[in-house]
Amino acid sequence: MAETAPATRKDFVSSQDVRWCPGCGDYSILSNIQKVMPELGVPRENVVFVSGIGCSSRFPYYMNTFGFHTIHGRAPSFASGIKLARPELSVWVVTGDGDGLSIGGNHLLHTIRRNIDLQILLFNNRVYGLTKGQYSPTSRLGMKSKSSPQGSLDHPIDPIRFALGAGATFVARTVDVDAKHLQETLHRAHAHKGTAFVEILQNCPVFNDGEWNEVEDKKTRDAATLVLRAGQPLVCGDEDNRHGIRMEHGRPTLVPLPAGTDPREVGITVHNEASDSPAYSYQLATLARPRFPLPIGVLRCVSRPTYEELLDDQVQEAIEQRGRGDLRKLLHSGDTWTVGG
Amino acid sequence: MFRPRAPGEAITLSSKRVEEIDRVAIRFAGDSGDGMQLTGTKFTETTALAGNDLSTFPDFPAEIRAPAGSVAGVSGFQIHFASRDVRTPADAPDVLVAMNPAALKANVRDLRPGGMLIVNSDAFTDKNLKLAGYDSDPLPALRDTHQLVEIPLTRLNREAVKDLTFSQRDADRSKNFFALGLMYWLYGRPIESTVEWIEQRFTGDAREANRRVLLAGYHFGETTELFPVSYVVPRAKIEPGAYRNITGNQALALGIIAAGVQMSRPVFLGAYPITPASDVLHELARHRNFGVRTFQAEDEIAAAGAAIGAAYAGHLAICTTSGPGMVLKQEAVNLAYMTELPVVIVDVQRVGPSTGIPTKVEQGDLLLALFGRNSDSMLPVIAAASPGDCFHAVLEAFHIAVKYMTPVVLLSDAYLANSSEPWRVPAVEMLPRHPVTLRSEPDGFEPYSRNPETLARDWAVPGTKGLEHRIGGLEKEDVTGNISYSPENHERMQRLRAEKIERIVQDVPAAETFGPDRGDVLVVGWGSTQGAIESAVEEAQQDGLSASSVHLRWLHPLPANLGDLLRRFRRVLVPELNHGQLAMLLRARYLVDAQSYSKVQGQPFKVREIRARIEALARGEA
Ligand code: SF4
Secondary structure, X not given: OOOOOOXXXXXXXXXXXXXXXXXXXXXXXXXXXXXXXXXXXXOHHHEEEEEOOOOHHHHHHHEXXXXXXXXXXXXXXXXXXXXXXXXXXXXXXXXEHHHHHHHOHHHHHHHHHHOOOOEEEEEEOOOEOOOOOEOOOOOOOOOOEOOEOOOOOOOOOOHHHXXXXXXXXXXXXXXXXXXXXXXHHHHHHHHOOOOEEEEEEOOEOOOEOOOOHHHHOHHHHHHHEEEOOOOOEOEEOOOOXXXXXXXXXXXXXXXXXXXXXXXXXXXXXXXXXXXXXXHHHHHHHOOOOOOOOEEEEEEEEOOOOOHHHHHXXXXXXXXXXXXXXXXXHHHOOOOEEEEOX | OOXXXXXXXXXXXXXXXXXXXOEEEEEEEEEHHHOHHHHHHHHHHHHHHOOOXXXXXXXXXXXXOOOOOXXXXXXXXXEEEEOOOOOOOOOOOOEEEEOOHHHHHHHHHHOOOOOEEEEEHHHOOHHHHHXXXXXXXXXXXXXXXXXXXXXXXXXXXXXXXXXXXXXXXXXXXXXXXXHHHHHXXXXXXXXXXXXXXXXXXXXXXXXXXXXXXXXXXXXXXXXOOOOOEEEEOOOOOOOXXXXXXXXXXXXXXXXXXXXXXXXXXXXXXXXXXXXXXXXXXXXXXXXXXXXXXXXEOOOHHHHHHHHHHHHHOOOEEEEEEOHHHHHHHHHHHHHHHHHOOOEEEEEEEOEOOOOOEOOOOOOOOHHHHHHOOOOOOOOOEEEOOOOOHHHHHHXXXXXXXXXXXXXXXXXXXXXXXXXXXXXXXXXXXXXOOOOOOOOOOXXXXXXXXXXXXXXXXXXXXXXXXXXXXXXXXXXXXXXXXXXXXXXXXXXXHHHHHHHHHHHHHHHOOOXXXXXXXXXXXXXXXXXXXXXXXXXXXXXXXXXXXXXXXXXXXXXXXXXXXXXXXXXXXXXXXXXXXXXXXXXXXXXXXXXXXEEEEEOOOOXXXXXXXXXXXXXXXXXXXX
């Protein structure tokens, strides 16, 4: 049977009107995901987007794939059920900082540690948008919002460190408006076997405008971000204003790199996303503005069997050892006796 | 391998009288560490093999490690067996075996007046009496009121194993086998299968000790002067077929596996450990060779979410839980109602509110199951009536869930979960087959177009080309499933969803009365109370009263003829292990003067309790 032309971005656009506020960072994320989808080579019917509740969680409605808009914070649970039932599907979770780390923190933690092969995209805008502007678990300490007129008292959680702490095998950070980097990161996340956790810094122009200005603005982003490349030294800035990061005894130091300096020669740390211990990635994750550039890219990528592979192995093992289930035998197992007619 | 003397042989050798009786109820009671559940289970298996009908009631403490010797730590196991039909574990045991003063204290008031009381007299020390809260030795007074048999069980046990090498503490562990052997002798039970079991199950000194002690107990009965008579309970007339003993939780697990086979879909269980439902998870986890996927989630909500996700992906999905977990799942279950996905939620009810008494029975979650979610989203609810019925109820629940594309709640309870009965193993060919059709045709597909008969939408699972669509908890437009906030559309959808559930009535058999279909008193019950209610009604009928009963398997939708049936009786009595939840529903729905009879003690109904109510109503006293 002749297959129609290969899928394009348009094939992944649903007929629904997109209803985010004008200027919302979600638009850029949506359009980049729709761009990447046909490049992944997964038949459209095998793609499932699962979300919870929040602005970001409207996402599935706009993708012309299978989509399940579930309940607040629980998307990872539904996605786990889908993936365990049908490992051949490509299952994507879209969540936000409130959905994923507040009400759904527990599910995120356990899903990540199980290493179910899901792509989890957490849109971090550091505010509750859908409920109109309360501080979120990633909001800065002291953030003034509708529910914190005198400033938030909550110490914020960092999604990357949370994921590393949960034992994630793939952790990355990218930026809503950085199309190239975002697409590259999505490709990496998809290629990873196991839970791929991606924090996407996202601007909410209505309730928390400019939160990520430094890393979004083309003029400042080179100095404000540390773009991670596997096997490359940790270097940021442009030729005129270059710095490197040296990790010594678990402490990062920002080292100025005058033009012409070879970073390796002055002991700048070389990025190793597959390091045995997550401690290195964790140290990297502690780099934060304004003292350090913010790491962007894949902080950790290691290989560990996925939960669904192990589960299938157990099913196969049970079949090999005991044969395919025979209902009659099962019903008659244990002590039975016969009453004559 | 060692072969003991055949019991028949033992009886003829003995000079003792053998009396035939048609029924007896025995309760074994001891400290949680005394192995009473094992003793009861073994006695039950042997009794089933001996061809009696039976019913059991294990009653164990909520605490895993209550202080030894305390009343809180007493564990009991009651078995009622007969040469005729047995519907309940019996109101009052005829025989109580009490391994220590605490067991006596916790159970003696249940013993039938004049009943036989066998105690381990060695355990009646000052220390144990004090632990049990006795100021003085209770035994002297009991000599007048009961047939008290005092046996120095600890010493006899130690004597039997004295040449074995292990410690006294270990030696004392086998004393429950002494009691078991003694009861085997007293009721003419064959001992062989238990000996074989001991030989397979134990090794070394423990094997030798348990075997010897079991036989010592048996022979003690034969030789001691304490028992002038032994008894036989002839075989019951039972429908021919293969039988096994089964608890409600075992039956549930088998039913879940059978549903997968009969409906040719893989099974997915999402569960979080909770008493008294965890056994179902344990049992299913052992049967991965049926392709069953069990998922122990991080909490009750995730268990429901994963199950619904699996249902969305085309599996037969189920969650097993109990009251507190049921509450946590409701938001997820409501999403399944809204998105119209098939999932079965089993609530093995226990005493509440809150944590309540986790190991004890209550029927308190009926209204929770029916209504316990935001907005109008009444779910189909089916309740199992007996341990073996859990098997058939779960098959039925799956069938309805898939046929009508809806969550279905199956109510069991702590009593059904743990008690057992002989269960006629169904022939696989006789089990209903309900092959499942997944939508595959993309032409004309609309996510919310409906089957005109059932109003069910199609099961359109990911991976099917051309069926890509989005569902979720937001209100959706009729037919297309697109998000819609239109007032008229919302009202239409609410009615459609509710009507779909109402239409399940097509699959609900008409209610049938136990007894005449008109008269003075109709007793209406649901769930695990069926046995007690029917026994009470039967006794009332034998006393010449005009009483019948009806047992409701489906609580929503109710059988179509129920209203008519209720009106054919002068009085309607509704015994429930709650504060009158079904009674309230019947009053609201049918405008009949249904009288609630409520009991919330964490214990099942006794037959006589219900019978007294029937009598009072029939005589116009209530
Ligand atoms: S509230 Fe903020 S996050 Fe939500 S759609 Fe509007 S701009 Fe986007």
